[in-house]
Amino acid sequence: MKKQQVKDWTCEDSAELYGIRNWGAGYFDLNESGEISVQLEGPNGDSHSVSLMDIARGATERGLGMPLLLRIENLLDAQIARINETFARAIHDCGYGNVFRGVFPIKVNQQCQVIEEIASAGRRFNHGLEAGSKAELIAALSILDNTESLIVCNGYKDEEFINLGLQAQRLGVQVFFVVETPSEVETIIRCAEREQVRPNIGARIKLASKVGGYWNATSGDRSIFGLGSNDLIAMVDQLRSHNMLDCLKLLHYHLGSQVPNIRDIRTGVLEACRYYADLVEEGAPMGYLDLGGGLAVDYDGSKTNYTHSKNYSLDEYCVDVVEAIMGTLDSEGVAHPVIITESGRATVAYSSVLLFDILDTTRFEPVELEHTRISEGDHQMLLNLQDAVGSITPKNLQESYNDALYYRDEVRSLYLHGQVSLRERANAENLFLQGSQEIRKLLDEAEEIPADLQALPEVLSDIYYANMSVFQSVPDIWAIDQVFPLLPVHRLDEAPTRSAIIADITCDCDGKIDRFIGREKEQKTLPLHELKNGEDYILGTFLIGAYQETLGDLHNLFGDTNVVSVRIQEDGSIDFSHEIHGDSISDVLSYVEYQPKALFERFRRLAERAVKQGLITVAQRKQILQTYTASMSGYTYFEK
Numbered sequence: 001m002k003k004q005q006v007k008d009w010t011c012e013d014s015a016e017l018y019g020i021r022n023w024g025a026g027y028f029d030l031n032e033s034g035e036i037s038v039q040l041e042g043p044n045g046d047s048h049s050v051s052l053m054d055i056a057r058g059a060t061e062r063g064l065g066m067p068l069l070l071r072i073e074n075l076l077d078a079q080i081a082r083i084n085e086t087f088a089r090a091i092h093d094c095g096y097g098n099v100f101r102g103v104f105p106i107k108v109n110q111q112c113q114v115i116e117e118i119a120s121a122g123r124r125f126n127h128g129l130e131a132g133s134k135a136e137l138i139a140a141l142s143i144l145d146n147t148e149s150l151i152v153c154n155g156y157k158d159e160e161f162i163n164l165g166l167q168a169q170r171l172g173v174q175v176f177f178v179v180e181t182p183s184e185v186e187t188i189i190r191c192a193e194r195e196q197v198r199p200n201i202g203a204r205i206k207l208a209s210k211v212g213g214y215w216n217a218t219s220g221d222r223s224i225f226g227l228g229s230n231d232l233i234a235m236v237d238q239l240r241s242h243n244m245l246d247c248l249k250l251l252h253y254h255l256g257s258q259v260p261n262i263r264d265i266r267t268g269v270l271e272a273c274r275y276y277a278d279l280v281e282e283g284a285p286m287g288y289l290d291l292g293g294g295l296a297v298d299y300d301g302s303k304t305n306y307t308h309s310k311n312y313s314l315d316e317y318c319v320d321v322v323e324a325i326m327g328t329l330d331s332e333g334v335a336h337p338v339i340i341t342e343s344g345r346a347t348v349a350y351s352s353v354l355l356f357d358i359l360d361t362t363r364f365e366p367v368e369l370e371h372t373r374i375s376e377g378d379h380q381m382l383l384n385l386q387d388a389v390g391s392i393t394p395k396n397l398q399e400s401y402n403d404a405l406y407y408r409d410e411v412r413s414l415y416l417h418g419q420v421s422l423r424e425r426a427n428a429e430n431l432f433l434q435g436s437q438e439i440r441k442l443l444d445e446a447e448e449i450p451a452d453l454q455a456l457p458e459v460l461s462d463i464y465y466a467n468m469s470v471f472q473s474v475p476d477i478w479a480i481d482q483v484f485p486l487l488p489v490h491r492l493d494e495a496p497t498r499s500a501i502i503a504d505i506t507c508d509c510d511g512k513i514d515r516f517i518g519r520e521k522e523q524k525t526l527p528l529h530e531l532k533n534g535e536d537y538i539l540g541t542f543l544i545g546a547y548q549e550t551l552g553d554l555h556n557l558f559g560d561t562n563v564v565s566v567r568i569q570e571d572g573s574i575d576f577s578h579e580i581h582g583d584s585i586s587d588v589l590s591y592v593e594y595q596p597k598a599l600f601e602r603f604r605r606l607a608e609r610a611v612k613q614g615l616i617t618v619a620q621r622k623q624i625l626q627t628y629t630a631s632m633s634g635y636t637y638f639e640k
């Protein structure tokens with residue numbers, strides 16, 4: 001970065017560099033102290049904001065240190081309202097003859113606090129839940145507590161699953177069973193006849209339309225779930241023969257998650273509406289069209305049909321869906337159905353942020369060596385290396401780099417053969433790093449970067465060690481190369497003068513982050529600030545509310561992080577509404593079947609034996625056991 005820029009750096013430069021306003025959806029911005037803020041709108045359209053650093057400080061004072069998962073309840077409420085209100089507006093503006101009923105798929109974030117918040121914020125919209133397993137249905141039945149909202153049951157269903165849903169219907173709960181495979185029809189019929197309850201049946205169809213994006217295997221002929229047109233007709237006939245065709249009320253499909261292209265959304269609706277109209281024609285009452293999930297999140301803020309983005313707004317999504325349904329059904333003279341969507345990702349992604357501190361950094365720069373200098377008597381290869389580094393000019397970057405690399409490798413191989421000393425080798429490594437850094441600086445000014453040197457900035461970038469586990473907190477970064485917005489949450493009024501990749505605290509070389517959102521395209525390094533002595537440096541990973549929490553695992557036995565849920569009041573004050581202390585070491589050990597008491601007992605015996613052998617005193621034994629016990633109940637992450 002050039003000197004001038006560093007001096008005149010403003011918050012605006014940071015906003016642009018990290019694309020905050022592109023991916024922040026109006027929820028995240030930065031304040032004049034250079035800290036990331038959460039922006040909220042009051043009921044009268046007035047806005048208020050709170051700094052994430054204030055929330056972090058409040059949590060730390062309450063004993064919830066880094067890494068810390070922040071759930072911002074207001075953002076969850078706001079997204080539920082946005083989705084419902086935008087559909088309501090599209091329905092009104094297009095003159096659509098029915099309503100929207102959203103359901104939240106529990107699998108996207110099963111945490112009790114999240115589901116409770118969705119049920120409570122969704123109440124005024126009759127927003128329901130989607131359950132994909134018995135466990136999720138049980139949670140839904142107890143938490144939802146609103147018989148106007150729907151509970152849609154997907155997934156494989158055994159008799160127990162179906163019986164539970166049928167019993168709940170007796171209580172007035174609106175349960176829908178979506179038939180995913182042909183064999184389920186028979187089970188539903190059998191259970192319903194036994195229980196004497198008329199079930200609400202839905203059919204999940206396999207659309208032929210294929211979509212773009214990462215999850216496109218969910219659609220098409222070979223998708224795991226759903227009925228083909230032949231299965232569907234068999235189901236209609238089967239229901240008719242049991243006098244249950246009047247129970248077939250819903251058509252469901254799911255294109256896959258994170259559908260980046262609006263064209264695919266529209267194609268899906270059009271195809272589904274053909275099926276819908278024909279089921280009506282067959283004599284089923286229908287009434288509900290369930291479009292599944294797929295509403296994408298613009299993680300990189302590019303507004304494109306790239307995997308981690310989307311080329312449509314929520315307005316466009318709702319209007320396109322409504323228009324496509326009307327376009328098909330009106331011409332067939334079929335009444336407009338209730339529109340259901342199962343948006344998970346778009347509902348919860350915004351509300352969670354992971355905050356973590358940086359523990360240390362590594363730089364690829366020469367190390368200060370006081371007692372080691374190059375002298376005339378050193379090996380010729382070392383002197384050649386010194387010459388090559390000494391003669392770098394803007395005109396010979398590629399050539400100088402090749403020479404330096406060659407001589408450094410020669411010195412390395414001489415070392416292997418015992419022909420240079422460890423000190424000489426250290427000098428050679430230092431010289432090479434010095435030369436490479438000089439070349440990298442000159443590249444900033446070069447008009448054209450030679451092909452062989454394009455990776456140099458990356459190779460020389462710093463490593464920032466983060467107090468968190470990628471596997472536990474953002475597993476999709478590791479599993480599917482997902483990119484999330486990642487940036488410092490303070491010091492944004494200062495120019496970031498370093499460029500780095502992030503390594504996590506697990507000792508797995510996959511525990512790293514080296515793909516970041518950039519101004520135009522994805523970047524391999526992230527601009528960061530130098531650490532300041534005695535001051536924490538806090539980064540945040542944003543938009544992680546969907547799919548990350550329960551998919552995370554205990555790699556290296558790093559457990560659940562601390563969690564706080566906050567609700568921001570209109571006067572800008574922060575309510576710490578829920579706190580969950582992260583797993584202790586004894587918690588994670590128990591998960592993998594150790595028994596902390598038995599472990600202590602074994603360690604005690606070891607200490608007792610050491611006393612007997614005269615290795616330690618009794619007083620030392622006491623202290624050692626206290627240290628052991630304290631660690632056992634401590635946080636699994638780095639504690640300061």
Ligand SMILES: *Cc1c(COP(=O)(O)O)cnc(C)c1O
Pocket residue numbers: 105107108130154254256257258292293294295342343344345346546
């Ligand atoms: C996973 C899933 C969803 C959620 O999809 P999002 O893209 O997160 O909205 C919805 N419906 C079904 C059937 C699913 O399997």
